[in-house]
Amino acid sequence: MVNPRIKNMEEFAAVSGLSRPTVSKYFNDPASVRPSTRQRIEQALDEYDYHPNIYAMNQNRKLTKNIGIVVPYLADPFFAEIARNIEERCIAAGFRPTMFSSYGDPAQEIEILHLLRSLKPAGVLLAPLGRSSDKLEIEKFCKDVPTVLFDSNLEGIGAAFVGSDNYSFVNQTVEYLTRVGEPPLFFEMRTPANPNANKRRNAYIEVMERLGHEPKIVKIDGEGWAFEEIGKRGALAFLAEGKLTTDAILCSNDRLAIGFLAAAYELGIRVGRTPDCSLRLASNDDHPFARFTCPSLTTAAHDYESVSSVSVEKMLQLIESGGKLPSRDEQLFAARLVLRNSA
Amino acid sequence: MVNPRIKNMEEFAAVSGLSRPTVSKYFNDPASVRPSTRQRIEQALDEYDYHPNIYAMNQNRKLTKNIGIVVPYLADPFFAEIARNIEERCIAAGFRPTMFSSYGDPAQEIEILHLLRSLKPAGVLLAPLGRSSDKLEIEKFCKDVPTVLFDSNLEGIGAAFVGSDNYSFVNQTVEYLTRVGEPPLFFEMRTPANPNANKRRNAYIEVMERLGHEPKIVKIDGEGWAFEEIGKRGALAFLAEGKLTTDAILCSNDRLAIGFLAAAYELGIRVGRTPDCSLRLASNDDHPFARFTCPSLTTAAHDYESVSSVSVEKMLQLIESGGKLPSRDEQLFAARLVLRNSA
DNA sequence: ATTAAAAATTTACGCGTGATAATATTTTTG
DNA sequence: CAAAAATATTATCACGCGTAAATTTTTAAT
Numbered sequence: 001m002v003n004p005r006i007k008n009m010e011e012f013a014a015v016s017g018l019s020r021p022t023v024s025k026y027f028n029d030p031a032s033v034r035p036s037t038r039q040r041i042e043q044a045l046d047e048y049d050y051h052p053n054i055y056a057m058n059q060n061r062k063l064t065k066n067i068g069i070v071v072p073y074l075a076d077p078f079f080a081e082i083a084r085n086i087e088e089r090c091i092a093a094g095f096r097p098t099m100f101s102s103y104g105d106p107a108q109e110i111e112i113l114h115l116l117r118s119l120k121p122a123g124v125l126l127a128p129l130g131r132s133s134d135k136l137e138i139e140k141f142c143k144d145v146p147t148v149l150f151d152s153n154l155e156g157i158g159a160a161f162v163g164s165d166n167y168s169f170v171n172q173t174v175e176y177l178t179r180v181g182e183p184p185l186f187f188e189m190r191t192p193a194n195p196n197a198n199k200r201r202n203a204y205i206e207v208m209e210r211l212g213h214e215p216k217i218v219k220i221d222g223e224g225w226a227f228e229e230i231g232k233r234g235a236l237a238f239l240a241e242g243k244l245t246t247d248a249i250l251c252s253n254d255r256l257a258i259g260f261l262a263a264a265y266e267l268g269i270r271v272g273r274t275p276d277c278s279l280r281l282a283s284n285d286d287h288p289f290a291r292f293t294c295p296s297l298t299t300a301a302h303d304y305e306s307v308s309s310v311s312v313e314k315m316l317q318l319i320e321s322g323g324k325l326p327s328r329d330e331q332l333f334a335a336r337l338v339l340r341n342s343a
Numbered sequence: 344m345v346n347p348r349i350k351n352m353e354e355f356a357a358v359s360g361l362s363r364p365t366v367s368k369y370f371n372d373p374a375s376v377r378p379s380t381r382q383r384i385e386q387a388l389d390e391y392d393y394h395p396n397i398y399a400m401n402q403n404r405k406l407t408k409n410i411g412i413v414v415p416y417l418a419d420p421f422f423a424e425i426a427r428n429i430e431e432r433c434i435a436a437g438f439r440p441t442m443f444s445s446y447g448d449p450a451q452e453i454e455i456l457h458l459l460r461s462l463k464p465a466g467v468l469l470a471p472l473g474r475s476s477d478k479l480e481i482e483k484f485c486k487d488v489p490t491v492l493f494d495s496n497l498e499g500i501g502a503a504f505v506g507s508d509n510y511s512f513v514n515q516t517v518e519y520l521t522r523v524g525e526p527p528l529f530f531e532m533r534t535p536a537n538p539n540a541n542k543r544r545n546a547y548i549e550v551m552e553r554l555g556h557e558p559k560i561v562k563i564d565g566e567g568w569a570f571e572e573i574g575k576r577g578a579l580a581f582l583a584e585g586k587l588t589t590d591a592i593l594c595s596n597d598r599l600a601i602g603f604l605a606a607a608y609e610l611g612i613r614v615g616r617t618p619d620c621s622l623r624l625a626s627n628d629d630h631p632f633a634r635f636t637c638p639s640l641t642t643a644a645h646d647y648e649s650v651s652s653v654s655v656e657k658m659l660q661l662i663e664s665g666g667k668l669p670s671r672d673e674q675l676f677a678a679r680l681v682l683r684n685s686a
Numbered sequence: 687a688t689t690a691a692a693a694a695t696t697t698a699c700g701c702g703t704g705a706t707a708a709t710a711t712t713t714t715t716g
Numbered sequence: 717c718a719a720a721a722a723t724a725t726t727a728t729c730a731c732g733c734g735t736a737a738a739t740t741t742t743t744a745a746t
Contacts, residue, residue, distance in 0.1 A: 008702055019725050024704070034712085034723060054461045055402035056702035060731045074442075075423035075631070084418050084446060096458075099417075099442055103427060115439075118397045228635045258635050265637035266684075288418070292571045292601050294608035294637035341609075351732055362696050367734065377694060377742090399732035403701045 006050040016044035027052050058120065067097040067315070068116045068124040070109070071151075072193075073225050074101035076255070077288040078302075079127065082151070085308035086125055093316055095122065104193070104225045106132045113141045123315045126158065127151040130194045146323040150311040152195050159318050159325045162311040165332035166199035167206075169284045169300040170250070172337045174207045176298075177248045177282055180273070183213035184282070185245070187238075187260065188252035189230060190219040197252050200284060204250065216245065231259025239267055248280045248343065254287035254299055261293050261342070271295055272341050280343035284335070291340070298343040300335035307333055349393040359387035370395050401463065410440040410658070411459045411467040413452070414494075415536075416568050417444035419598070420631040421645075422470065425494070428651035429468055436659055438465065447536070447568045449475045456484045466658045469501065470494040473537045489666040493654040495538050502661050502668045505654040508675035509542035510549075512627045512643040513593070515680040517550045519641075520591045520625055523616070526556035527625070528588070530581075530603065531595035532573060533562040540595050543627060547593065559588065574602025582610055591623045591686065597630035597642055604636050604685070614638055615684050623686035627678070638684035646676040 006012045009027075013020040017040060026033050026041050033041070044050075058064045067090045071079040083099055090097035100116070102109035109129055116124060124147040128138060135154055141147065142158045149158040177184040186204045188197060201217065208215040220234025231251070251257035260281060261271060270277040272295045283290070286301030310331055318325055349355045352370075356363040360383060369376050369384050376384070387393075401407045410433045414422040426442055433440035443459070445452035452472055459467060467490040471481060478497055484490065485501045492501040520527040529547045531540060544560065551558040563577025574594070594600035603624060604614060613620040615638045626633070629644030653674055661668055 010702080020703085021705085021726085022724055025724090028704085032723095037724080051457070051461050053402065053702055055398045055400075055463075056731095057398075057704080059396065059398040059402060059702085059733085060704045062704090074417065075420055075427055077418055077420055077423075080418035080420075080423055084444070101427070114394075118394050120398075228632070232635065258632075262635040262637060262639065266639075289571070289601075289632060292575065292605040294605060296605065296609075353732080363733080364697085364735080365695055368695090371734085375694090380694080396732055399701095400734080402703085402732085403734045405734090 006048045009050075009052060012044065012048065012050040015048055016041050027057075063122050063319075064120050065095050066119055066121040067095045068100060068112075068119065068121045068126075069097050070100045070102065070112055070116070070124065070126045070128075072102055072109075072127060072129045073104055074099065075103075076225065078254075078285060079151075081288055082127075082302075082304055082308055085304060086150075086312055089309060089312040093312065102129060104129065106134050110134050110137045113138065117141065117145060121145060122319050123147065125150060125311055125315055128154055130154075130196075131191075132193060146315070146318045148311055148315045148318060150307060153330065154195075156328065158328070159323075160314045160328060161330040162307055162314060163330075163332055164196070164302050164307060165334050166196050166284075167203040168332075168334040170200050170203035171207050172335055173250050173282045173284060173298075173300050174204060174211070176337060176339075177250060177280065177343060178211055178213065181280060182246045182248050183208060183211070184248035184250040184280075185216045185218060186252070187218050187220070187231075187234070187249050187256060189227075189234075189256070190221050191223070192252065193225070200252050227253065227255035228259040228262070231256035232263045233259070235260040235263035236267070239263060239269065244279075247278065248282075251281065251283040254283045254285040254290050254297060257281060257283035257297055257299070257342075258287070258289065258293055261295075261297070265294060271343075273343055282343040286336075286338055290338075293342070295341035298340045299338055301338045303333040303336065349391045352393075352395060355387065355391065355393045358391055359383050370400075404463075406465050406662075407463050408438050409462055409464040410438045411443060411455075411462065411464045411469075412440050413443045413445065413455055413459070413467065413469045413471075415445055415452075415470060415472045416447055417442065418446075419568065421597075421628060422494075424631055425470075425645075425647055425651055428647060429493075429655055432652060432655040436655065445472060447472065449477050453477050453480045456480065460484065460488060464488060465662050466490070468493060468654055468658055471497055473497075473539075474534075475536060489658070489661045491654055491658045491661060493650060496673065497538075499671065501671070502666075503657045503671060504673040505650055505657060506673075506675055507539070507645050507650060508677050509539050509627075510546040511675075511677040513543050513546035514550050515678055516593050516625045516627060516641075516643050517547060517554070519680060519682075520593060520623065520686060521554055521556065524623060525589045525591050526551060526554065527591035527593040527623075528559045528561060529595070530561050530563070530574075530577070530592050530599060532570075532577075532599070533564055534566070535595065536568070537596075543595050570596065570598035571602040571605070574599035575606045576602070578603040578606035579610070582606060582612065587622075590621065591625075594624065594626040597626045597628040597633050597640060600624060600626035600640055600642070600685075601630070601632065601636055604638075604640070608637060614686075616686055625686040629679075629681055633681075634683070636685070641683045641686040642681055643678035644681045646679065649676045 013023040087097045100112045127150050130152045139157050147158045149161045153161045205215040222230030264271050271279045271281050283299045286299045290297035290299050352363050356366040430440045443455045473495045482500050490501045492504045496504045548558040565573030607614050614622045614624050626642045629642045633640035633642050
C-alpha cells in the first residue's frame with residue numbers, strides 16, 4: 001500500500017499485468033473473469049490503493065448501482081428504523097443506497113425526486129408523504145425510474161407497493177380491547193398526513209360495527225409531524241372535558257399514544273390493565289420507544305422484517321426485469337399484537 | 344417543456360444560441376456570465392427540460408459541491424435531529440449533502456469514509472463513533488479530505504471540532520440537584536461508546552468535590568446502542584438492590600434516563616420533585632423525547648442551533664481556505680438547563 | 687473617436703471509464 | 717492431441733462535461 005500512486009484503471013491494469021478492459025470487467029462483475037485472473041487483480045488490489053472513479057464509471061453506464069431510499073421523516077424513529085433495515089439489505093445485494101428525507105415537505109419530496117433522477121439510480125424505494133404529496137409529479141417520476149412504494153400507498157403509482165395491512169392492525173387491537181373490557185374509543189388527528197390513518201379509522205368503524213358496538217372517534221387538531229406534542233395537547237384537552245364514556249382508548253399510532261400517556265401521567269390518570277388503573281390504552285405501529293413508555297405500550301407491531309425485505313426483493317426483481325413488472329402488485333403484511341402494560 | 348429532448352450541454356447551448364463552455368460557466372456560477380447571457384440561458388431552461396449530468400460534471404472537477412454528513416446512529420433521534428439541521432444549512436449554502444450512518448459499527452464507519460473519498464466531497468462533517476473508532480484510519484482520511492468533527496471529539500484529528508461543553512452540562516445539573524435537595528448519584532454505562540460520557544463523569548466528580556460532596560457513581564453493564572434498554576435493565580437491577588443512598592440521580596444521558604424512568608415506573612417508584620415522589624432524576628442532552636417521558640425529564644440541553652450552525656460555518660470556512668485552517672480550533676457550547684417534572 | 691483594459695466567449699483538448707468488434711490466447715472437451 | 721469453447725487482448729469510439737489558452741466583444745479612459 002506504500003507503492004506508487006495509481007491514477008486510473010489503465011495504470012492499475014498495468015501493475016496487475018492485464019489489460020484495462022479485463023480489469024473493467026472484473027469491477028463490474030468479479031465472477032466474469034477467470035479465477036486465476038481474479039486472483040491477480042485482487043493481489044494487486046492488496047498492494048496498490050486503487051478505487052475506480054465513481055463519476056467516470058456511472059457517466060457512461062446504462063444502469064448505475066445506486067438505490068434511492070426516500071422517507072417522509074427520518075427523525076421519526078419508525079422511519080429511521082425501517083430505512084436502516086432497507087439500507088442494509090441494499091448493501092448486501094451489492095448496491096449503493098442513499099437515504100433522503102423530505103421532512104414532511106411536499107416540495108422537498110419533489111426536489112429529492114429531481115435529484116434522484118439525475119443520479120440515474122437502478123431503483124428507488126419511496127415511502128411517500130401521503131395526502132400532501134404531489135401525486136402527478138411522483139407518477140411522472142415513477143414512469144421514468146423503477147420505483148417501489150412502501151409504507152404508504154398512492155393508488156396506481158409505482159411498480160409495486162409493500163406495506164402493512166391496516167385492517168389487521170386495528171382488528172387485533174379492537175378485538176383484544178373489547179375482549180377484556182369495554183369497547184375502545186378511537187383517538188386520531190383530524191387531518192392525518194398519512195393515508196394509513198384513514199384506513200385505520202375505517203377499519204375501526206368496520207370492526208366495531210361487526211362486534212355490535214357503536215364506533216366513537218375523537219379527532220384532535222394539529223398539523224405537521226410533531227405527533228407526540230399533538231397527541232399530548234389533544235389528550236389534555238380531551239381528558240379535561242371529562243367526557244370519557246369508556247375505559248379503553250385506541251390511538252391511531254404510537255406517537256400519538258406516547259403524547260397521550262404523557263398527558264395522562266400529568267393529570268394523574270393511571271393507565272393500564274391492573275385494578276388501580278382507570279384507563280386502558282392501545283395503539284398501532286410498535287414504535288421503537290413503545291417499550292419504554294410509562295406504562296409500556298400495548299400495540300400492534302409492524303412486520304418490519306417482512307416489509308423491508310419484501311420491498312427490497314420487489315425492487316431487485318424490478319431491476320432484473322428491466323424496470324417493468326407485468327402488473328402492479330400490492331403486498332400487505334399483518335400486524336403482530338404486542339401485549340405490554342398499557343392495556 | 345414539450346420541445347425536443349435535450350441530450351447534453353452541447354445541444355442545450357445550441358438552442359440557447361451560445362457556446363457550451365459559456366453555458367457550463369453559468370451552471371457553475373450563474374453570476375459569472377453577463378446578465379443578458381444569463382437571461383437567454385434561463386429562458387431556454389424554461390422552454391427545454393435540461394439538467395447537467397452529475398457524473399460528467401464531477402468527474403473532471405477539482406472540487407465537487409458534495410458534502411458528507413456522517414453520524415454514529417441515525418435511528419437515534421438526537422443524531423437524526425442534528426443531522427437534519429446540518430443538512431438544511433448545507434443545502435442553503437448551495438451544497439449537496441449526503442447523510443451516512445455507521446450504526447455503531449467501526450468497520451462501517453471506515454467504509455463510509457472510503458466511499459466518501461471516492462465521492463470527492465468539498466467537505467465532510469463527521470460525528471465519530473468515539474471510543475471504538477479506528478482513529479488511525481480517520482486521521483488518514485482527514486488529511487486528504489477537509490473534515491470538521493462535531494459532537495464527539497478525537498484529539499487532534501480533523502480541521503476543527505464543534506461540540507458541547509460537557510462540564511457545563513454536568514455543572515448545571517449537579518448544582519441544581521444539590522441546591523434543591525440531596526447531592527446526586529451518577530448513573531452511567533460501564534464502557535460508554537461516546538467520549539462525552541467520560542468527560543461528563545469527570546465533570547461530575549470535579550463538581551461534587553468542589554461542592555464538598557462525595558461523588559458516587561453507578562456503572563451499569565451493556566454494549567451497543569440500545570441505551571434505553573440498557574438503562575432500564577441497569578435501573579431495575581440497581582433499584583432492586585435497595586442501596587439507594589440519596590434521593591437524586593443524574594444520568595449520563597437522556598436515553599439512559601428514559602430507560603431508568605421506565606424501570607422506576609414498573610417498580611412503582613414515583614420520580615419527581617413533588618412531596619409524593621421518592622426520587623429526583625435529571626439528565627443531559629435534551630433528547631427530542633425528553634418532553635414526553637413520565638414524568639417529563641429535567642435535563643441539560645444541547646445548543647443544537649449553535650453546534651449545527653457553527654459546524655457548517657467552520658466547514659464552509661475550511662472549504663473557502665482550500666482545505667486547511669491555520670490551526671485546529673475547538674469550539675464548545677454551554678448547556679441550557681431545562682427544568683421539567685423529573686427533578 | 688481611439689485605444690487600452692476588462693470581461694465574456696469560443697477553441698481545443700483532456701478526464702477516466704464503458705462498450706464493442708476483431709483477434710489472439712488459454713482452457714476444456716471429445 | 718486436435719477441435720471447440722471460453723476467456724483475454726488490442727484497438728477504438730463514446731460519454732458529457734471541466735478548463736486553460738486564445739479570441740472576440742464590451743467597457744472605460746483618454
